[in-house]
Amino acid sequence: MIAIRPIRPEDHSALLALWRRTAGIQLRPEDDYDPFCAYLQRNPGLSLLCERADELLGAVLVGHDGRRGYLHHLVVDQPFHGQGLARRLLHQALAQLAELGIHKSHVFVLGNAEEALGFWRAQAGWSARHDIQVFSSTGSPE
Structure with missing residues (x-):
């Protein structure tokens, strides 16, 4: 039986391994254990x-x-692609956000992540934005 549950701090090592073997996922220092736990704490459940x-x-x-x-990092391990698991995760995530009064969401997808781009293009209600540019900072003034 397939179950969906909240991520816990002890899931980090398994998730890190999944992200590392998934094309189109780029890991950053924010994916290390402490920032990961801080993110879970800031966004409980x-x-x-x-x-x-x-x-x-x-x-x-x-x-x-x-x-x-x-x-x-919406990821389904390669052997389980095509079973609708990413859509299940997505729909549950959006339902949870809606319960909190959050009705608009964003996802950032790397331009060379073709499989991920194809997934998002196929999702009803999602569209690529062409009216904005994303700028990022490490927080260090130079």
Whole structure:
């Protein structure tokens, strides 16, 4: 039986292994254990893990800023692609955000992550934005 449950800090090592073997996922220092735990604490119960008999099938990190939801690292392990697991994770994440009054969400997808781009293009209600540019900072003034 496939179950979806909230991600816990002790899931970090298994998730890190999943992210490392998944094309299109780029890991950053923010994916290390301490920032990961801080993210879970700031967004309690929102990030989701999909498993069967303690076997990790997929996951998504979910958070919000009070106005918009943000999805990170929506991944289903390659052997389980095509079973609708990513859509299940996505729908549950959006339902949880809606319960908090968050009705608009964003996801950032690397431009060379073709499989991920194809997934998001195929999702009803999601569209690529062409009216904005994303700028990032490490917080260090130079």
